[in-house]
Amino acid sequence: MHEFVPPQRLLLGPGPSMVHPRVLQAMSVPLLGHLDPAFLAVMNDIQTLLRQVFATTNRFTIAISGTGSAGMEASIVNLVEPGDAVVVGVNGVFGTRLATVVERCGGKAIRVEAPWGQIIEPDAIEAALQRSGPVKAVALVHAETSTGAWQPIDAIGRFCRNHNALFIVDAVTSLGGVPVEVDEWGIDVCYSGTQKCLSCPPGLAPFTMSERALATIKQRRTPCQSWYLDMGLIADYWAEGSRAYHHTAPISMLYALREALRLVEEEGLSARFARHQLNSAALVAGLMALGLAPLPPVGHRLPMLTCVTVPTHIDEAAVRSQLLHTFGIEIGGGLGPLKGKVWRIGLMGESCAEANVLTLLNALEEIGIRSGWVSTPGVALQAAARTYSRIH
């Protein structure tokens, strides 16, 4: 078996995104023990930097040793006990998954549904809270990666407070690409993944929890069903002064996250958000010029993940295959009911750059011209260029 040398890829799918050479480099330095004072300092740095991107002062702000889905599971299994009701917004794969996770730990999922591609109307959440009995939590996906819908979050924390419910937000795809205001929006638990807008390899789930959520955990009637994701135990490892061994932290991944967060800090959050908006606008302009319209309505489209409907005269899978094998570009296909019907194009973190937008549009045009569904060369590039010149 030979040394592995990956083919060159431009990662413009739903994640992982491109990783900065400094982050790759950070993973290649020698390891420390997970209780070494020099490593504990790395953990402290990560906590400080994560609080900035989550816009929170939450003491309990850590990186979970698993991917974003582990963050989702951790948020539910720690707060929800058998019989607890949870209002869950379901308008795509990840809302569906949230409801499943609630049910797997014995909770009752009260689904507030919307068509895939649409948002969950905040009023519908409030209505669900009003007509249900006591509700333990409301759980919503901020950036629904399966549809590209951008869920309004800011009003919902207040509804939750009024009904004495905790507020859980999935920010896997949004964190670092659009504002995630944990404290301002009254979010009690927020989790993310590293491989999206933070541009770190997958493997960790940034996670933050309010004092209110921590108090709920302390008052549990039953132990958390997961030992690995038991935040009561994990708190003792991340807490300065305690540092009790729980499991061996993924040292190299945490090195990578620290460096990725340093890059976020250097750019600044508002510059980073503006970059995501700009490149997304240019991408959408180019795609529209090719007859590819985003699935979510105007005003509810994520900048870092554009989900476009593929017209039936275009062979969806064949184009993705050509992009990958001829141009070395990865974009995503649809999941579940959207399989074969959409493309999901990610402009996340390091992947979100003008050169990448132009490269992708050019490749799509070339494929479209060869296949007959594009007639005017340069039409997409021109639309993108106009957008750049208007906004720049």
Place this chain on the structure above:
Amino acid sequence: MHEFVPPQRLLLGPGPSMVHPRVLQAMSVPLLGHLDPAFLAVMNDIQTLLRQVFATTNRFTIAISGTGSAGMEASIVNLVEPGDAVVVGVNGVFGTRLATVVERCGGKAIRVEAPWGQIIEPDAIEAALQRSGPVKAVALVHAETSTGAWQPIDAIGRFCRNHNALFIVDAVTSLGGVPVEVDEWGIDVCYSGTQKCLSCPPGLAPFTMSERALATIKQRRTPCQSWYLDMGLIADYWAEGSRAYHHTAPISMLYALREALRLVEEEGLSARFARHQLNSAALVAGLMALGLAPLPPVGHRLPMLTCVTVPTHIDEAAVRSQLLHTFGIEIGGGLGPLKGKVWRIGLMGESCAEANVLTLLNALEEIGIRSGWVSTPGVALQAAARTYSRIH
């Protein structure tokens, strides 16, 4: 916040172990998407190489996206349903943890206990099977990292078959350092960690499961309480032909594991086991010359993890601190009831080398001479050298 540059450390604790530069290098290459055909080939390679180290033909042989503790949890939550009885050997931290995990998913843990440092007598397992009603599984820790005890495993698979119980083995610390014969010993589920004798950074749990265990999962009455660790779903991602998205695989960590396993294959398992035996024998000879006796009895001492009792005239924590801060050497302290009473010295994978044994013994001697508990300089080094010359 500055670039992180780790201090130089010789990792001779209970893990992580030293990582070969080729493995560090493997993590620094650009990422691929988790559904990219080139990445799926990496997964296939890992499966092939893992089957070799587990000595199994099990189709279901994968790396779980979490540390060894996630492997433990996965083995239990997939096989054990509420009300199921599991016989668990408890003679250290990790057996204790296994019993806890069984109880957290509603199972009944039948504890077969032994003093810390001792093995669980195989007859005691058989007796427990005989006096209990139906038992779903027997779970044992092969290498108890908290005590250095080397549990006999080979006879127990037969007892399990006779009583129609599944056999779960924790090989976190043993895999790649001593034989782990999954098929030969009739093990149904075996999990490990990457940061011990495989000398890969922490973050993944190698995991293998027999057809019998898979059939048990298919016949569950209730869904697996963990979505993240649901092997029924994860099987669909690792299975060629299916490759259904479950969660985003930790790409860079899997690159690292592939390279670490390539190094294991290049050395050969029997040469690797002999290396662990040799260096362990020299270490123990040196430690005995310093008056430091291993906790487990002769015949039941792990080669990759030596747990020695620290006499009361030696300041346990002060020595570890001097080793770390003056000599840059990490060794482990005791856990639970052994806290302050033992040192745990790891010679795992890349850490297991003659130079490291001599370096550690020399540092211990220097500290001991300064503190007055060693009187004859070179006594430990001489004992180690004699062992090397006798065995070489």
